[in-house]
Structures are given as C-alpha cells and as structure tokens.
Amino acid sequence: MVRTRKSGLIWTAALLCFVITAVLPSGFSHAQRLRKGEWILPKHYPNGFHGIGFLDRISEKDMVVNDHLLRLSPSVTFNTATVKNGSKAWFRVGSYVGYLLNSQKEVVSLWLLDKYKPKRPWR
DSSP states (O other), X not given: OHHHHHHHHHHHHHHHHHHHHHHSOTTOOSSEEEEGGGSXXXXXXXXXXXXXXXXEEEOSSEEEEXXXXXXXXXXXXXXXXXXXXXXXGGXXXXXXXXXXXXXXXXXXXXXXXGGGOOOXXXX
C-alpha cells in the first residue's frame, strides 16, 4: 500500500509538471511583441517591434522598459505618430513605447505608442 501511494504521488507530480509546461507560453519574457496588423499604426511606423512596454526610466545612454534595462545606440531615433526622428523630450516615464534593436542589442529607434496604452492595474 505504501508503494502504491508513493507511485501515485510521483505520477501526480509528473502530470502537474507537464500541465504547467504546456500552459505557460514558450516565449515568456519581460518585453511584449507587437506587429503592425494587431493595431492600426501610422504608416511610418515599422511592421513590428522587438519589444513594447512602459518606459520606467530614460537617460542619454540607456532606458528601462518594464523593469528591463536596454542600452541606447549613439544614433538612436525618437519617433511619434506625427513626427519621425523627433525629440527624446517627448518620451517620459510612464510612456507606452515600442523599440527596435540592432545586432548588439542596443535600441536604435524608439516609437511612442501612448494612444494604444493598456491600463496598468498597479499604478
């Protein structure tokens, strides 16, 4: 009887691990992805972003989006719905942004998405 109970616990644990693995998304990460077809974005916006999220901090050399630190390229561009290659001043803490990365994982362009901002339940 002890052996049957132990075997049942092992099978239950294995089944639980399988279910958890199957339910969690495989691309789970801090940054969300967005493609142009999901929202109606201005024509000059890219077809997709490497990541999107809320801007927690921005400086001359780096930024934080959804608690994820990203380096800025020296030639980073700042874009809004009405202005391409605009000013960094339009990007403030709390802005909803999309970004593109280069091969060194530096942000080469930042795109303002405030019009599409979801509600943050914790703020």
